Amino acid sequence: MKRFPPERIVCLTEETVETLYLLGEQDRIVGVSGYAVRPKQVRREKPRVSAFTSADIPKILALAPDLVLTFSDLQAEIAAELIRKGVTVMAYNQRDVSGILAMISHLGAMVGQPARAAQLVGQYERRLDELAAQATGRPRPRVYFEEWDEPMISGIAWVSELIEIAGGRDVFPDLAAQDAASGRIVTSDQVIRAAPEVILASWCGKKVRPERIADRPGWTDIPAIRDRRIFEIKSPLILQPGPAALTDGLDAIVTALSAHPEIPAS
Template sequence: MSTGPRRIVCLTEEPTEVLYALGEQDRIVGISGFTVRPARARKEKPKVSAFTSAKVGEILKLHPDLVIGFSDIQADIAAELIRQGVEVWISNHRSVAGIVDYVRRLGAMVGAADMAVAYADRLQAGIDAVAAQAATLPRRPKVYFEEWDEPRISGIRWVAELVRIAGGDDIFPELAAQSLAKHRILADDAQIIARAPDIVFGSWCGKKFQPRKVAERPGWENVPAVRDGQLHEIKSPIILQPGPAALTDGLNEMARHIHAWAGSKN
């Protein structure tokens, strides 16, 4: 007999991706408008939220027995739904280990614990395989991950961890521990230039990364990444969502560029 919530609204992409991966997509009655994974979800499910806003009235019409969101940024949405009598789960996982555990917890909530454990184990095996390959690299690049360009914002914790797993060294590890984007703002470019990144990964959360604009920044002409043409986009849906996409496609894309850099330096 099926257990757990039957009518779930997902305010972000990662619960949607996980539930589809577990074969539990029939429980989903509403999704985030930013959802791109899996592609079929956009065709099958009504879009009722952005990231910082939601159509509360439309959500209530769906009669959800659980709404799933992420982080303090969705606290106001959660509070309004709670006041309307809706059960809400706001996860706040920020690390690679946290993402893997999130898969297990969400699976348990919908009565698919065994499937979720198996899926989480496969995700972890993929991570371990990338780490093992990275351990064979002859050298490790210094990596600057830019989550936003104006102002410059460096990468969040799970991104910095994935950079390390892929074979690079994040140049702002002290900022990666800060969960809020406002605490990862870089006051001026001198901080970045001084740390001389070999690779720049850009993921400008919702807009296209423009390597030319990065290369034309004043004072950046001698940054190794600019000098060597190592300015690469990692599309935000596969790295800035704390879900399976980051642990698979996002990690593999960064590893591909890092391995190419390491090979070119032999």
């Protein structure tokens, strides 16, 4: 980093953007991902310089960043190109709830706000514990989380953990440990055998179509289909490993699990 704390930060994914706003350090942000939508004002306050797997390198360089924040191996080529240009890059790779909390702590320290970050993490930890305690002793519905539809991809670790905290039971917990989406591809037969009682879906970049899920061949007798318990969770709330998932994303899961089964139309 050319300066500490860094004064000009570019965030290539949305979770670091939201974290910096929550820390009160949004003035340090000089560029964001086109997917950044939280908080709402970010879209009018900050220039957009990237998608997810692509970025406008000249535009980023023109912003003279002290630090660029990236996420996962999917942005490795962007990070490498920026590093070759002499830019300081921090690549996060959080894939579970503890990793999200660690990212918040680390980013807080990097911008000179370790105490504020610790306070934020403590708030999240207490809320997670409270919700987990509320679910203790209650029936735990079987939940299938669908991250993509073609091919069908089940939920990553932080999603699986939030389902458990909310009072559900992920039907593919072993797959959740696979970081790459390719390791979480499931077949129609696997979902049928798992017999989920609730289906949660969040198709990144496109609207979930519950009727398409319900009309899949052989799915008629799946409890979630029979009882019409198919719920969309918007991708900015659950598919970014940051504050949104721990707050509004988790709330959406809790709401879906507490919704009573519908009586099928005769």
